[in-house]
Amino acid sequence: DIQLTQSPSFLSASVGDRVTITCRASQGINSYLAWYQQQPGKAPKLLIYAASSLQSGVPSRFSGSGSGTEFTLTISSLQPEDFATYYCQQLNSYPHSFGQGTKLEIK
């Protein structure tokens, strides 16, 4: 099974900051990686699919990159509504594992 490791697990930042979250896969997953945002008490929301494609309706301050085993999610200028937990998920092979999550908190 493919393991996904996100770093950091916790991140403290301020409005306007640029932040990057990394997701590393235990083996190559081509570009079959998605990123989700989950607000407390809400269902996850798809942000990025195929490693770098922005889901419709998602603000352009979100971007994704990477292929193979290392991927990043970047938020170019944090907004108050971006403070949430972020998950990566690989869809290259079953089981379609998730990373452990990165909680982004307000500094």
Add this chain to the structure above:
Amino acid sequence: EIQLLESGGDLVQPGGSLRLSCAASEFTFNTFAMNWVRQAPGKGLEWVSSISGGGGRIDYADSVRGRFTISRDNSKNTLYLQMNSLRVDDTGLYYCAKSALGTFYYGMDVWGQGTTVTV
């Protein structure tokens, strides 16, 4: 608006069974793969199972294989998860989610609000 509405969650004793349902609306249900994802209280997301649009391809997490069965009734636009031999560690919020772009490869773009299973 595309919607997914889960139901069937309940409090059940270990070893018991439940069937979750997910009613889909406002999209061509039989052309999209569907998924179940769960989240234990205070924990992260765990993929549980997926089924292709026609139902011919099915996969399960190792933690539920042999105990859970995913199915769909395309005539009723409904996804199911039959859960048998439930264990305490099956407790959580169970989400139904639609695969993006029809296939498994591009993530899940529509999620229900979840239904709570307590074992």
